[in-house]
Amino acid sequence: MARSTRRAxxxxxxxxxxxxxxxxxxxxxxxxxxxxYAAGDGARADLANQIRAENILIITEAEGSPGTMTxxxxxxxxxxxxxxxxxxxxxxxxxxTVPGSDTVVISPDHEEIELPxxxxxxxxxxxxxxxxxxxxxxTLPVPVLDGTIDPYQDLLPDSTxxxxxxx
Numbered sequence: 001m002a003r004s005t006r007r008a009x010x011x012x013x014x015x016x017x018x019x020x021x022x023x024x025x026x027x028x029x030x031x032x033x034x035x036x037y038a039a040g041d042g043a044r045a046d047l048a049n050q051i052r053a054e055n056i057l058i059i060t061e062a063e064g065s066p067g068t069m070t071x072x073x074x075x076x077x078x079x080x081x082x083x084x085x086x087x088x089x090x091x092x093x094x095x096x097t098v099p100g101s102d103t104v105v106i107s108p109d110h111e112e113i114e115l116p117x118x119x120x121x122x123x124x125x126x127x128x129x130x131x132x133x134x135x136x137x138x139t140l141p142v143p144v145l146d147g148t149i150d151p152y153q154d155l156l157p158d159s160t161x162x163x164x165x166x167x
Contacts, residue, residue, distance in 0.1 A: 048135035067118035089119035122146035
């Protein structure tokens with residue numbers, strides 16, 4: 001009987017030791033939410049310490065169809081920033097001013113950016129160069145999505161408006 005009591009105590013001690021070790025090691029794991037990451041479907045980038053691009057993406061029905069850019073640009077500086085967005089495959093760059101210490105929301109309800117033709121199909125990636133005269137530029141790989149996901153259905157450009165007259 002003394003032997004089974006000793007085994008039970010030893011087993012309890014081993015279980016307690018493993019439990020304490022597991023608790024100690026679980027505190028060593030990095031908390032992913034403490035770091036900066038893109039919490040949406042779009043792309044995220046920092047242009048020096050001046051402009052932060054958040055959740056930038058393009059919505060289109062098909063390759064060659066018009067597209068809508070969405071996301072936001074955050075100005076980390078106190079003075080206004082003139083930002084240029086150059087979409088790969090399109091000739092004309094888009095310019096906008098982001099007020100100091102403020103955010104410009106890019107969407108049909110705020111700062112609307114419609115692309116006449118998206119040169120890649122939904123599911124692809126389109127490079128967008130973001131630049132300011134103060135901080136230089138960076139190239140951001142932006143995902144291209146279609147209207148399959150419900151919230152994006154409302155962001156698809158009306159292709160009948162963009163279609164040329166066929167006479």
